[in-house]
Amino acid sequence: MDSILLVNDSATFNAILTQNLRDRVRGGIGTALDHGSALEMIQSGEWSLVAATFNPKKPDNIALFEALDQAHIPAIALVEELDDGLDATGRYTESLVDFFVYDAPDALERLQSLIERIHWSEQTHVLVAGAATAQRDLIGDLLHARRFVVKQTGVLGGVLDALQTNPNIRLLIVAGMPMEECAALVRSVRNCWSRDELVILALPPMAADMDGVRLLKNGVDEIIRQPICAYSLLAQVDRGLELFEFHQGLKKAATTDRLTGLINRRGFLERAQSLHASAQRQVIGLTTAIVRIVGFDAARMVKGPLFTDLLRKEAAEVIGQAYRRNDVVAQLAPHEFGILLVDMSPEQLPRFIDELTNKLHQRSVVYKGKLTRLRVAIGVSLDLQKSFPQMLDVAERRALAIEEGEDPNQITSPALDDDDQDGATGDAQELTATPTEVPTARAPMPRKR
Incomplete structure (x- = not known):
């Protein structure tokens, strides 16, 4: 069943996300106000994704995430501190797709975007290009855990062939290539696919700032930071895909407030x-x-x-x-x-x-x-x-x-x-101190006939 379960002790929080996600989720959305109820719902139903609050000091939180790990159900840990998210990442390697920290005024909007992206990531293909190195394998593993469909290739011709034959590839990550080869690959790809069609992230072979600047000038959207961290890498992937969605016109991000819909x-x-x-x-x-x-x-x-x-x-x-x-x-x-x-x-x-x-x-x-x-x-x-x-x-x-x-x-x-x-035109009008009283003003101008 293609459904999402939201676990949070705030009914308003659950109601807002349910309302905003309803039209984007095929199988429906379930909610639970406590982890005990959520555990029962997990055992009695099938879920494609669970977003639940996580506090390592609470036994019921730990019990829920252990059950998710055993059932291999993708999960997002909602935490208040970065350390709690890192703790969850180390504990629950079979289920935890990502963690989310309430650290900014737009937290609820970003969480909604994250849930949508993870929910639909099985339809998003990522191509990882470069020699078979430990760094490339780590990137592939992180993307697999996030439920992306990951393809890998090591040569320029293989990259161009993959992009031409698979229209579902939305993200190209270049890693494990010498600088000259990496720059040439990016130039060749950008000659055929614009930023509106493909997002490119690159891991420079060296940590030199000039290498990153050179790749950006050749058409890379973002430089992957070193050492590779799951949290920062996935954040960069999210930003890149959000930019792609904006360019494609899939969301009215330019003139719409994402949280309120106004x-x-x-x-x-x-x-x-x-x-x-x-x-x-x-x-x-x-x-x-x-x-x-x-x-x-x-x-x-x-x-x-x-x-x-x-x-x-x-x-x-x-x-x-x-x-x-x-x-x-x-x-x-x-x-x-x-x-x-x-x-x-x-x-x-x-x-x-x-x-x-x-x-x-x-x-x-x-x-x-x-x-x-x-x-x-x-x-x-x-x-x-x-x-x-x-x-x-x-x-x-x-x-x-x-x-x-x-x-x-x-x-x-x-x-x-x-x-x-x-x-300024028109006579100044007074406004009383209470919002329930409005000054008398001129009537609207008559319509021209």
Whole structure:
């Protein structure tokens, strides 16, 4: 059965990954909140991949991974410290495909990407080129453990033949070749396959920096670091394949926030420029709203990036369902969302902001047994400024003022240079200190007939 099992004591964590992976996994996704339940599920079902938290000090964690090792079920160890991941790698050689450390604000996004890549790696072919050396064999073993289909060859002609006859090869790793031969091979391959078609990693025969620079100029995407480490090598492989997927257009990485599924700041600004131009021609009315998660940075420092990922996912679910058909909603930053409201009258706006605020404040996140309520500050810019960045600036500063307990009424114009002060259009409007009250502003301009 082609299924994935997620084991984590956070139901929200499991729910987010289940939702984001559902369309990408053929056989389905199972979840367990504790390792005892997960052990029973493993014994009673068939799983293609298990992603479970691992703490070497907890007996139930050890029992689960020992069972996975005995059953040869591919597994990812989710750890909080690098040393715990290295410990798991040494213990569970039959099952452990990789380990993952929650060490950055985008941890949940990277974990989702890792699960997807491992789940589909049986369809990804890797060609390892070079003389039969211990280093080449080590690279092959690491890729085999990661469930890639690994092909090996030692000569230039064999590399070109393999690439021409096997369209599933997405990654070429060159190792164990003299420098001149290695550079010639890369040049020959790049003459036929662009970076959009094939990722190339290379292990220089010597540790000299100039060798690496030379290979990069010849078309290598990344230089494999020495000494070879499973953690860093697989991270480089992941980065290379993510770049390939981006070039192929398999993911909307350029304009989509991977965790929330909303468009990102780049996509938001592209859409906003078009709407702002229409508003300047008096075709539509345009209002900009900014939603900030209160206390986000402090929460990330105290509770870690996984907690704030869960927090912004909760906020995104509410905000993503609140807008109307012609509106635009985006994740502008980890702590900030943007909403473009098209043709919303000043009479409708206070009720919209009030309802959105109430819905957001009803949401909460349970993390490590503790419940935290979601709190937001919403800033609004009603006036049509000379440029959209000026509208965005007003809304962002008003939202920040509300979060910091200051008076947003003082922010009546964008923060412009002296030369641009006459660029704003429209009368300045006041915004009260609470997000549930919105100032009365001019009605949207009538449509041209």
